Amino acid sequence: MLALYHNDMSVCAQKVRMTLAEKRLPWENHHLDLRAGDQQKSEYLKLNPNAVVPTLVDDGEVIIESTVICEYLDDAYPEPALRPKHHAARARMRLWTKQLDETIHAATSTLSNGIAFRHQKLIWGKERLEEFHRNMPNPARREQSWENITKGVESRYFIDAAKRFDKLLSDMEAALAQSKWLAGDEFSLADTSYAPYITRLDHLQLQFLWDRRPHIPQWYDRLRERRSYGEAFDAWPNQAYYQLMKEKGLEARDRVKAIVSAE
Ligand SMILES: N[C@@H](CCC(=O)N[C@@H](CS)C(=O)NCC(=O)O)C(=O)O
Structure with missing residues (x-):
């Protein structure tokens, strides 16, 4: 039996849930409360020393890193295949997931925390906020999180993050414009991987980023029509998070607009 350690609103977990749903694989649910610090508890660190979700356990085998988990699932449970058959299309798929791991995920953390989630953490007070960050094992991630939470849209990472998304959406x-799905005509892990990130921009009220990019909302509509989207996203709603992202996203929208139109 597969077991997934995850969180309802985590983009990396949404990506893995969508991959599991595409393959119609049942899994045992281990939901972590990231605001309560479940990811930093010693029992969980034995599974995932990076103190992040998701973690997949398959028959005792522990797999971490969402991109690796998705590829693992496609190896271990090949039908339906989520990596294109043709080598060039498969390389395109990997280029999408590679840049996601290298830059897009960090840019999303900056926008999400800088605009909205910081407000859930600022109310903790200084002591708890410092302790939470002391327990983050990755120093670069710790520094970036601290900056985003304490400075918000004035974080030194914010401008680059907004521009990175503008470039991503242009790509x-x-x-x-060339093909139905990101890597070609076959639906692939590139699409399951980006579904959460475009959903996050939507929740943050940044839809203006695709105002003059008509193929993106068409792709997003096609994604949302899939059964797997319902199982990965709609089945794990968090109204408090939606509300916060909407309210704070509307407040930050002009700042993001000004950054991307400043070129
Ligand atoms: N590279 C990791 C990133 C995982 C990650 O950043 N997870 C976030 C949620 S999307 C998390 O657990 N955050 C909790 C924290 O930073 O304390 C992956 O792809 O699995």
């Missing part, structure tokens, strides 16, 4: 628009 996505170009790809989707």
Whole structure:
């Protein structure tokens, strides 16, 4: 039996849940409360020393890192295949997931924390906030999180994060003008991987980023029509998070607009 350690609103967990749903794989639910610090508890660190979700356990085998988990699932449970058959399309798929791991995920953390989630953490007070960050094992991640939470849209990471998304959406628009899905005509792990990140921009009220990029909302609509999207996203709602992202996203929208139109 597969077991997934995850969180309802985590983008990395949404990506793995969508991959599991595409393959119609049942899994045992271990939901972590990231605001309560479940990811930093010693029992969980034995599974995932990075103190992050998701973690997959398959028959005793522990797999971490969402991109690795998705590829593992496609190896271990090959049907339906989520990596394109043709080598060039498979390389395109990997280029999408590679840049996601290298830059897009960090940019998302900056936008999400800088705009909205910081407000859930600032109310903890200084002592608890410091302790939470002391327990983050990755120093670069710790520093970035601290900056985003304490400075918000004035964080030194914010401008680059907004620009990175603008560039991403321009690349996505170009790809989707050529083919139905990101890596080509086959639905792939590139699509399951980006579904959470575009959903996050939507929740943060940043839809203006695709105002002049018509293929992106069409792709997003096609994604949301899939059964797997319902199982990965809609089945794990968090109204408090939606509300916070909407309210704070509307407040931050002009700042993001000003950054991306400053070129
Ligand atoms: N590279 C990791 C990133 C995982 C990650 O950043 N997870 C976030 C949720 S999307 C998390 O657990 N955050 C909790 C924390 O930073 O304390 C992966 O792809 O699995």
